[in-house]
Amino acid sequence: MPIDLNQNLHQTRLKNGLRVMLKEIHTAPVTSTWIWYGIGSRNELPGKTGLSHWVEHMQFKGTQKYSGDDIDDLVSRVGGYANAFTSADWTTYFETMPSAHLRSTLALEADRMVNSRFDPADVETERTVILSEREGSENYPEFRLDESVQQRAFREHTYRNEVLGFREDLIHHTRDDLYGHYHRYYQPSNAILCVAGDINIQAVLEDVEALFGEIPSVPLSPIIPNPENTLEPGERIDMEGPGEAHYLEIAWRCPSASDPDFFAYAIIESLLSGPSSLNMFGSGGISNRTSRLYQALVEEDLAASIFGDLSATIDPGVYKVFATIRPDGDPLAALNAIDEQVRLLCASALSATEIERAIKQASALFAYGSDNITNQGFWMGYASSFADYQWVAEYLPRLRAVTPDQVLNAARKYLRADQRVVGIYRATKPQEAR
Amino acid sequence: MNSSMPDASNILRAVWENGTTLLAYPNLTSPAVYFTGYMQPGAIADSPETRGLASFTTDMLMTGTKQLNFQQLHEKIESIGASLSIGTGHLATTFFGQCLREDLETLWSLLVEIVREPAFAEKHFKRVRSQILTSIAIQNQDSTEMASQAFNRALYNAHPYAHPSIGYAQTVSALQISQLETFHATHYGPSGLVMAVCGGIEPERAREAFANTLGAWQNQRQAAQGELPPFTPPQKAIREHIPLDGKNQTDLVIGVPAPKTISRDFQVCSLGNAILGKYGMMGRIGKAVREKAGLAYEVSSHLGTGIGPTAWTVAAGVNPDNLDKAIALLCAELSRFRDEPVTAQELQDVKTQALGRLPLSLETNAGIASILVSIERYGYGLDHLRQLPAIIESVRIEEIQAAVRRYWEMDKLIITSAGKALV
Numbered sequence: 001m002p003i004d005l006n007q008n009l010h011q012t013r014l015k016n017g018l019r020v021m022l023k024e025i026h027t028a029p030v031t032s033t034w035i036w037y038g039i040g041s042r043n044e045l046p047g048k049t050g051l052s053h054w055v056e057h058m059q060f061k062g063t064q065k066y067s068g069d070d071i072d073d074l075v076s077r078v079g080g081y082a083n084a085f086t087s088a089d090w091t092t093y094f095e096t097m098p099s100a101h102l103r104s105t106l107a108l109e110a111d112r113m114v115n116s117r118f119d120p121a122d123v124e125t126e127r128t129v130i131l132s133e134r135e136g137s138e139n140y141p142e143f144r145l146d147e148s149v150q151q152r153a154f155r156e157h158t159y160r161n162e163v164l165g166f167r168e169d170l171i172h173h174t175r176d177d178l179y180g181h182y183h184r185y186y187q188p189s190n191a192i193l194c195v196a197g198d199i200n201i202q203a204v205l206e207d208v209e210a211l212f213g214e215i216p217s218v219p220l221s222p223i224i225p226n227p228e229n230t231l232e233p234g235e236r237i238d239m240e241g242p243g244e245a246h247y248l249e250i251a252w253r254c255p256s257a258s259d260p261d262f263f264a265y266a267i268i269e270s271l272l273s274g275p276s277s278l279n280m281f282g283s284g285g286i287s288n289r290t291s292r293l294y295q296a297l298v299e300e301d302l303a304a305s306i307f308g309d310l311s312a313t314i315d316p317g318v319y320k321v322f323a324t325i326r327p328d329g330d331p332l333a334a335l336n337a338i339d340e341q342v343r344l345l346c347a348s349a350l351s352a353t354e355i356e357r358a359i360k361q362a363s364a365l366f367a368y369g370s371d372n373i374t375n376q377g378f379w380m381g382y383a384s385s386f387a388d389y390q391w392v393a394e395y396l397p398r399l400r401a402v403t404p405d406q407v408l409n410a411a412r413k414y415l416r417a418d419q420r421v422v423g424i425y426r427a428t429k430p431q432e433a434r
Numbered sequence: 435m436n437s438s439m440p441d442a443s444n445i446l447r448a449v450w451e452n453g454t455t456l457l458a459y460p461n462l463t464s465p466a467v468y469f470t471g472y473m474q475p476g477a478i479a480d481s482p483e484t485r486g487l488a489s490f491t492t493d494m495l496m497t498g499t500k501q502l503n504f505q506q507l508h509e510k511i512e513s514i515g516a517s518l519s520i521g522t523g524h525l526a527t528t529f530f531g532q533c534l535r536e537d538l539e540t541l542w543s544l545l546v547e548i549v550r551e552p553a554f555a556e557k558h559f560k561r562v563r564s565q566i567l568t569s570i571a572i573q574n575q576d577s578t579e580m581a582s583q584a585f586n587r588a589l590y591n592a593h594p595y596a597h598p599s600i601g602y603a604q605t606v607s608a609l610q611i612s613q614l615e616t617f618h619a620t621h622y623g624p625s626g627l628v629m630a631v632c633g634g635i636e637p638e639r640a641r642e643a644f645a646n647t648l649g650a651w652q653n654q655r656q657a658a659q660g661e662l663p664p665f666t667p668p669q670k671a672i673r674e675h676i677p678l679d680g681k682n683q684t685d686l687v688i689g690v691p692a693p694k695t696i697s698r699d700f701q702v703c704s705l706g707n708a709i710l711g712k713y714g715m716m717g718r719i720g721k722a723v724r725e726k727a728g729l730a731y732e733v734s735s736h737l738g739t740g741i742g743p744t745a746w747t748v749a750a751g752v753n754p755d756n757l758d759k760a761i762a763l764l765c766a767e768l769s770r771f772r773d774e775p776v777t778a779q780e781l782q783d784v785k786t787q788a789l790g791r792l793p794l795s796l797e798t799n800a801g802i803a804s805i806l807v808s809i810e811r812y813g814y815g816l817d818h819l820r821q822l823p824a825i826i827e828s829v830r831i832e833e834i835q836a837a838v839r840r841y842w843e844m845d846k847l848i849i850t851s852a853g854k855a856l857v
Contacts, residue, residue, distance in 0.1 A: 003465065027463055028793060028796065028797045029793050030793060030794055030797055060715065068715075068725065069714070069721075072713075072714025072715050073714060073783065075714075076713050076714045076783070076787050077783050077786050077787060077790075078786060078787070078790040079786065079787050079788065079789060079790020079791035079792065079793075079794060080790065080791075080794070081791075081794070096794060097790075098790050098793055098794070124728070125725065125726065125727065125728030126728065127728070128728035128729065128753075129724055129728050129729075129730070129731050130731070131753070132683065132728075132729070132730050132731040132732075132751065132752060132753060133731035133732075135682040135683040135751075135753060136683045136731060136732065136751045138682040138683070139576075139577055139681050139682060139683050139853075140576075241680050242575065242678070242679035242680035243572075243575050243680075244568075244571030244572060244574060244575050245568055245571055245572050274512075285517065286512055286515055286516070286517050287508065287511070287512060287517060287519075288512075289504070289508040289512065290505065290508045290509050290512045290513075295505070298561075298565075299504070299561075301560075301561055301564065304564065304565045304568040304569070305565070324568065324572070326564055326565075326567070326568040326571075327568070327571055357513050360513065360514060360515050361512065361513075361515040362515075363515060363534075364466070364514070364515025364516065364533070364534055365515065367464075367465040367466040367534055368466050368468075368532055370464070370465070370466075371461065371463075371464045371466065371633075371797070371798050371799055372797060372798050373797060374797075
């Protein structure tokens with residue numbers, strides 16, 4: 001039976017602009033609360049990168065009412081778990097808890113929407129924590145390559161920004177920079193509150209109105225990113241450094257999530273590099289060993305592994321393919337093999353069977369996530385952050401509506417050899433094996 | 435999810451004559467099914483000259499069977515949106531899979547074919563070896579992995595757990611396909627296989643499907659799993675650093691031998707560990723190293739579980755210039771952990787956390803299946819989840835301090851790190 005994501009869903013908007021999405025699921029005595037803010041690295045100006053992510057960290061440092069320890073205790077003491085994520089388009093906070101404790105999480109989120117302290121001493125300790133987070137990522141050549149490819153793919157648009165922020169910016173941000181960013185973007189009219197799980201919708205609505213209804217919204221003046229130009233033909237990044245494997249990354253432009261082409265692109269991704277899962281929490285994925293690129297590269301000994309990533313974004317983004325090349329391998333040979341597969345994809349339409357297969361895989365991935373209340377809470381706000389909830393609720397029907405010609409047209413439109421960035425990281429100092 | 439808690443009244447447990455065991459718990463609202471389990475062999479079957487043999491053999495299983503080549507095998511799995519994964523640890527080969535409920539019997543039939551009749555094709559042997567060697571090469575440049583491997587060498591010393599299951603470049607390079615075939619023929623079999631399944635399938639239907647697949651598997655040549663050799667912990671402090679080029683962060687591990695998983699000490703230390711490096715934002719060491727000193731993004735403690743010896747560790751990733759400071763801070767917290775009893779509030783907090791997390795762990799098919807596997811592996815009994823609250827509630831402050839003092843011997847700490855060379 002198909003999963004009906006609209007079942008037991010209630011949506012409303014408070015007078016201050018806060019959007020509220022509630023979904024009753026009584027399969028376990030658990031609730032998952034998510035609050036999404038329409039702020040991310042997409043909204044950061046040059047010299048101010050990393051502010052959104054840093055503000056996310058500061059939201060765990062406390063308000064006048066809740067100390068940082070109180071926030072940890074509120075969730076952990078009852079066995080819940082909580083976390084937060086920052087992306088290019090959004091920042092989100094969630095708590096999954098035994099359902100009896102829902103109101104306490106709503107009260108926390110209402111309070112830290114406006115009352116976080118941003119103590120200067122906390123700002124300084126968090127500066128080194130975030131630098132440490134970045135240094136941990138920098139240990140991996142793949143991160144350094146991807147950061148460079150992303151900047152080359154977007155010369156104008158703020159999708160070029162690294163979510164963690166660039167190191168030079170992180171060193172210079174002040175407490176006022178952070179607090180100003182928080183004050184500007186953390187407000188009801190820029191937020192979506194989502195609760196899924198073992199709830200009574202009417203009772204939760206009353207709590208939400210009481211806790212959030214009086215928080216004022218101030219006029220929002222969001223930073224609108226510059227549109228991106230076409231890429232120069234032959235965009236290429238060559239890096240080298242210590243390591244024992246080479247890496248190849250290719251980034252092609254892709255449409256925004258709300259563009260009708262996106263669903264044809266999802267079929268392309270499934271076919272070329274394997275399907276992406278929309279599940280955020282522990283519900284597994286599907287391997288990609290029958291994908292065209294795995295067959296052409298791994299099965300032909302040109303790469304040790306390959307995977308792709310198509311992200312749903314507000315503005316047109318990128319579809320990336322990453323290959324790990326063994327130490328005696330040649331990244332250019334792998335690149336040629338990828339080019340050949342793209343050429344074949346653009347040469348003739350897919351069969352209906354291939355599209356049906358992609359739909360079956362997507363259906364299974366949804367089924368795996370549907371027993372997880374945390375995922376269901378995630379899906380509501382996630383899709384609403386770059387499109388609307390119907391984007392995820394109607395994902396499968398919209399995939400089914402894609403025709404072979406639409407896939408062919410999308411492949412020819414986006415997977416162009418002159419409209420991509422190629423990045424190669426070559427390992428230079430192989431060490432003697434242990 | 436089924437509204438009742440999994441217990442002896444609703445978990446189906448069936449044992450077959452071939453030595454396999456099935457545990458099944460229904461979640462009939464789910465359109466999907468998740469299964470996981472373990473079987474012989476593990477990497478302890480490797481000799482010093484063949485390190486990586488068990489793991490290499492397992493990796494070959496997914497490259498095709500005598501009836502299905504690589505493409506045909508994976509087409510059958512991926513075309514129905516299913517997943518199936520097999521891997522090797524020190525003591526066992528583990529597996530898990532997921533599919534829509536109507537495809538379960540198809541997937542189990544494939545699993546049997548994969549473990550019973552692998553093809554061991556020459557071209558895949560070469561390819562998989564190349565992939566393993568690439569993985570080892572990447573691991574050798576990974577600061578987290580290198581600090582962890584150095585720790586295991588120091589702690590386990592002559593014990594087989596000192597070595598990574600994946601093996602070493604020179605041992606994997608020397609393996610022949612005939613060794614893998616022989617290893618498979620004499621070690622893989624139904625005896626000792628345990629499978630747990632949860633999802634949209636009636637337990638009786640799962641029993642029937644299992645009986646027709648894994649329950650019918652026979653291998654008269656299957657050798658008995660070898661005994662684990664005795665483990666002798668080091669009797670002195672050890673400090674080792676692995677220098678790696680081009681690293682902006684140094685990874686650090688500090689640890690000692692852990693209590694046996696099947697012991698009262700383990701239950702006691704689990705709560706102690708939550709206080710040390712888990713509760714809230716990574717417990718006491720999170721507060722000291724991350725929140726107050728701002729030295730690390732990642733810092734936490736881990737109490738190992740397993741049938742054999744395991745470790746109790748704290749780990750952090752820090753800027754190379756802060757390595758000594760981080761070690762000093764962590765050692766100070768460990769000394770405090772030994773010298774001062776945990777507070778009543780701390781113990782109460784981690785108790786209510788453990789009790790409250792129980793329903794959350796039962797939220798998904800995968801969560802329940804994993805618990806069922808642990809129940810079988812450690813012999814907890816089918817009413818374990820009902821008994822667990824009383825066990826948690828019974829732990830006392832003095833017990834924690836006594837256990838911490840027994841295990842965290844400060845003059846026998848093992849400290850390893852990997853990253854920028856020390857000056």
